[in-house]
Amino acid sequence: MAITKVWIEDGCIVCNACEAECPDVFHVLAETCVIRGESRQDGVEDTNHAKNPLKVEIGTSLEAAIKAAAEGCPVTVIKFEAIASAAAPAPAAKSGEDVESAVDHALGMDSAPAVAPAEDGSLPATTGYVWDIKAAPNRQIVLPKSAPLPSYKAFVAEQEAAKVADEAKWQKQLADFETAKAKAVEEGKPEPKAPVRAVPAKNETDLVFPAPTEAQAPELKHLMELLGDKVEEAFEQAGEMTCQVKKEAILEALRFCRDDQALKFEMLADETATHYPLGQGYAFSLVYHLTSVSRSRRLRLRILVPEGFEPESAEQVYPTANWLEREIWDMxxxxxxxxTDMVRILCPEDWEGHALRKDYPTLGLGQREISFREDRGGMLMKIAMEAAGNLGINLKVPKAE
Amino acid sequence: MFKNEELEINLGPQHPSTHGVLRVKLRLDGETVRHCYPVIGYLHRGVEKICENKTFFQGQVWTDRMDYVAAVSNNLGWAEAIEKLMGISVPRRAKYIRTLLTELNRISSHLLWLGTHAMDIGAMTVFLYAFREREEILDVFESFCGARLTTTAFRIGGLRDDVPPGFEAKVQAFLDRFLPCIDEYEDLLTENRIWKKRTIGVAPISAEECLAMGVTGPVLRAAGVPYDIRKAFPYAAYDEMQFEVPTRMEADTYARYLVRLEEMRQSHRIVQQCLDGMPEGAVMAKLPKILKSEVAEVYHPIEAPKGELGYYLVGEKGGLNPYRFHVRGPSFVNLQALPKMTEGKLLADVIAAIGTLDVVLGEVDR
Known part of the structure; x- marks a missing residue:
């Protein structure tokens, strides 16, 4: 393969990445990048919109560098045409078919984007700051496969289903054995071995899963009486009490917990949320960890909220919720x-996105937009763009005011 | 010269007395603070997000870097929260060694607090005395796990190794000379007229306000509430230890100073009991090679030197990492009470209040 033509389309952000990769061909000016005259057959130095051909020796020897520059271009404006090289034939090009497919592939570059797809078949990011996961697959996002909401009802249902499946499997084993036995008798062969029902493996570790159990604690029962049908679920797990209430009733529940003489949870120890992108009918769980200092008891209140729902602030009951809820808004x-003060707390006010959502990437997002308003001469911008280009970060092009 | 409008100033983010990068927006009327608004987040690293994407074992090193002067306490909370999530029972010897190291860590954290707090207020000498003893504790940590500050001391299910030879003698040597050292600090400060003037009646916060604001730790105990998680919800080996929870009624900076000094004495007692009653046996539970969680959620609080340190974990079925990991840092919640403690008081008292809250910004911002 050799590169015959290379040109720059409109939209260059002057990031210097291509010149760093292949200085013999690309030259970055103040406005845009150009193809050097020395490397071209016509000797003109411009963006080569006319698609004039490269010098043959340049196209052959610098093929890898030009391709790397085109792939590394953050806005993918570097385009090129390539043919199968006569001087350096591809090692696989022995049979006629292979040559043909190689040429096809090379010519296919005309219409297809110059950037080759990544190994997994996805296309690299085109421009910076894309929210869409599919458009920016280089962002590392591990989306969950399930919505693990701890619940006694779900646990019981799961156990029942497992039991039924186990029984069905055993019945099938038995039936298989009966048919095999009948067949063996028919053919006069010895009988097959009777199946043995599998017993669960003995747990030889010090690990015992704390299964959820029904609500037994007097606090939970008392709270269920007080709230009536506003309680969705109450259970205990790992020695902790959980009470899930309707999302509209959270303030009432918190008030009961603080003021009722039998409950007396004076302190809100913690309030936080969990994102469940796969939740059915909800997107977040909000948990309130209450502590009764006088009685040494703890209780977890939980509500499930869908996307866009605004719950009542717990600040009116427990002032400590102020910062905790600011953190939830932020994250x-x-x-x-x-x-009283619904602003971000850990991230700056102008931050985009909310970091603890499951669709927020761990890599590739978080670069800040830089304001160049005070930068009259454009020097700061050039330096910043250069530095960003070296790091492979895409900065937004500042808009003229 | 005779202007009398209110003046708005920034304390921090780069100020020696803010113990890190804390910015406090203050509106002053002369020397009186009319409004106080802490601005945090300068040290935010996204520890929770990182730990959600690391395995249960890898997450521990990040807990070292939250409250970096009490890394062992953070490790203990992390390890115990995961053990609670998975239902792991830890051998008794491991519990004792954990308790011992955590109490030593409490002493070292309080020593650092004492030195820097006294230095903020203007007493330089105590800093040098306090760091002399802190150094010995860090040596003990180094002999146990090789690191002095970012210890990563424990493993899920127990300890990686038993204590090295000569460990007990080293701890005993420290214990033998530590009690007179506390008396030395007291000689320098407790009856010092300047110290008393700068701390008595400064930055008060009542017990009701503490509970409403979620303030825990020595600040709450200095307001007269004997709430200590080691007693209220025992963990590690604290249910077998004899110790007292010191409280004061004055609820000011001086009372918090006295409470923390007494806590060091009680920690000394606990360490001595751990050494004397150290059981024999294994230090690691029998665990599968790969730890996988089930669907469960736990909130595990421990009494860190600064207050209630809670880890909230949500497990996924077959998950190798926590589905959700949240830290309730005592510094984060306690710092919220700063406006309550300082508004209407003098500017110089803000410095004392930040010191007496004992915040570590690595934990505030996470």
Whole structure:
């Protein structure tokens, strides 16, 4: 393969990445990148929109560098044409078919984007700051495969289903054995061995899963009486009490917990959320960890909220919720009604996205937009773009005011 | 010269007395603070997000870097929260060694607090005394796990190794000379007239306000509430230890100073009990090679030197890493009470209040 033509389309952000990769061909000016005259047959130095051919020796010897520059271009404006090289034939090009397919592939570059797809078949990111996961697959996002919401009801249902499946498997084994036996008798062969029902492996580790159990604690029962049908679920697990209430009733539940003489949870120890992108009918769980200092008891209140729902702020009952809810807004994007100071707390005010959502990437997002308003001469911008280009970060092109 | 409008100033983010990068927006009327608004987040690294994408074992090193002066406490909370999530029972010897190291860590954290707090207020000498003893504790940590600050001391299910030879003698040598050292600090400060003037009645916060604001630790105990998670919800080997929970009624900076000094004495007692009653046996539970969680959620609080340190974990079926990991840092919640403690008081008291809250910004911002 050899590169015959290379040109720059409109939209160059002057990031210097191509010149760093292949200085013999690319030259970055103040406005755009150009193809050097020395490397071209016509000797003109411009963006080569006319698609004039490269010098043959340049196209052959610098093929890898030009391709790397085109792939590394953050806005993918470097395009090129390539043919199968006569001077350096591809090692696989022995039979006629292979040559043909190689040429096809080379010519296919005309219409297809110059950037080759990555190994997994996805296309690299085109421009910076894309929210869409599919458009920016280089962002590392591990989307969950399930919505692990701890619940006694779900646990019981799962156990029942497992039992039924196990029984069905055993019945099938038995039936298989009966048919095999009948067949063996028919053919006069010795009988097959009777199946043995598998017993669960003995647990030889010090690990015993704390299974959820029904609500037994007097606090939970008392709270269920107080709240009536506003309680969705109550259970105990790992020595902790959990009470899930309707999302509209959370303030009432918190008030009961603080003021009722039998409950007396004076302190809100913690409030936080969990993102469940695969939740059915909800997107987040909000948990409130209450502590009764006088009685040494703890209780977890939980509500499930869908995307866009604004729960009542717990600040009216427990002032400590102020910062905790600001953190939830910052990290999950859940806003609270009647909160006195609903601004971000850990990230800056102009941050995009909410970091603890499961669709927020761990790599590739978080670069800040730089304001160049004070930079009259354009020098700061050039330096910043250069530095960003070296790091492989795509900065937004500042808009003229 | 005779202007009397209110003046807005920034304390920090780069100020020696803020113990890190804390910015406090203050509106002053002369020397009186009219409004106080802490701005945090300068040290935010996204520890929770990182730990959700690391395995259960890898996450521990990040807990070292939250409250970096009490890394052992953070490790203990992390290890115990995961053990609670998975239902792992830890051998008794491992519990004792954990308790011992955590209490030593409490002493070292309080020593660092004492030195820097006194230095903020203007007493330089105590800093040098306090760091002399802290150094010995860090040597003990080094002999146990090779690191002095970012210890990663424990493993899920117990300890990686038993204590090295000569460990007990080293701890005993420290214990033997530590009690007179506390008396030395007291000689320098407790009856010092300047110290008393700078701390008595400064930055008060009542017990009701503490509970409403979620303030825990020595600040709450100095307001008269004997709430200590080691007693209220025992973990590790604390249910077998004899110790007292020191409280004061004054709820000011001086009372917190006295409470913390007494806590060091009680920690000394606990370490001595751990050494004397150290059981024999294994230090690691029998675990499968690969730890996988089930669907469960736990909130595990421990009494860190600064207050209630809680880890909230949600497990996924067959998950190798936590589905959700959240830290309730005592510094984060306690810092919220700063406006309550300082508004209407003098500017110089803000410095004392930040010191007495004992915040570590690595934990505030995570």
């Amino acid at each position: 999950f994007g859940i806003r609270f009604q009647n909160h």
